[in-house]
Amino acid sequence: MKDTALVVVDMLYDFIDGTMACGHAEEAVAESLRFIDKMTSEKLQGPEVIQPRFPILFVCDHHPADHCSFAAQGGPWPPHCVQGTRGAEVHDALKPYVSEEFTFYKGYRSDKEQYSGFEGINEAGQSLWDVLDMMEIRRVYVCGIATEYCVRQTSEDLKSHGFEVVVLRDALGWVDGKGHEEALAAMEAEGIRLA
Numbered sequence: 001m002k003d004t005a006l007v008v009v010d011m012l013y014d015f016i017d018g019t020m021a022c023g024h025a026e027e028a029v030a031e032s033l034r035f036i037d038k039m040t041s042e043k044l045q046g047p048e049v050i051q052p053r054f055p056i057l058f059v060c061d062h063h064p065a066d067h068c069s070f071a072a073q074g075g076p077w078p079p080h081c082v083q084g085t086r087g088a089e090v091h092d093a094l095k096p097y098v099s100e101e102f103t104f105y106k107g108y109r110s111d112k113e114q115y116s117g118f119e120g121i122n123e124a125g126q127s128l129w130d131v132l133d134m135m136e137i138r139r140v141y142v143c144g145i146a147t148e149y150c151v152r153q154t155s156e157d158l159k160s161h162g163f164e165v166v167v168l169r170d171a172l173g174w175v176d177g178k179g180h181e182e183a184l185a186a187m188e189a190e191g192i193r194l195a
């Protein structure tokens with residue numbers, strides 16, 4: 001399991017209970033926590049020291065207030081995940097697992113939509129890809145919101161760059177239930193595993 005990581009996509013308040021509240025979002029958070037629990041080894045000595053057996057990386061939509069994907073700019077979405085707001089924050093239950101080096105921001109430029117977390121960038125300027133590559137990760141589990149957009153695009157980019165990708169189907173939230181099912185079928189046909 002040394003070469004395995006978890007990528008948590010956009011488990012942010014605006015997609016959970018905010019301006020873009022998605023289907024199955026709360027359940028997806030709970031299921032992600034169950035998976036993390038299962039995968040984290042020896043909770044070393046101190047009770048508050050969480051020692052994951054595998055890295056947990058977070059992809060975060062991180063828009064400026066005038067982002068091109070917002071309706072006011074002619075985009076398809078209501079304002080969401082605006083930098084500095086609660087809506088852009090990772091769900092509290094997952095926060096103990098968040099670290100700066102493993103937090104990758106996307107969609108931070110006004111003029112650029114970015115569904116995939118693959119080229120998301122951390123504070124140090126490293127991309128998700130850089131960091132997975134550096135850690136010699138081969139297999140990536142993916143959970144998050146929304147199946148049809150950021151989860152799918154991130155998973156497809158990982159797959160096309162040679163990673164073994166396993167999408168945790170019970171740990172997903174969606175914009176549209178039918179779109180979610182279609183996205184799952186499409187990913188499976190592309191060789192992405194569902195678990």
Ligand code: VGL
Pocket residue numbers: 010061069077115145146147148149150151
């Ligand atoms: C997403 C729509 C707009 C997502 C992000 O995380 O799937 N969807 N921005």
Ligand code: ZN
Pocket residue numbers: 061063069080081107
């Ligand atoms: Zn967005």
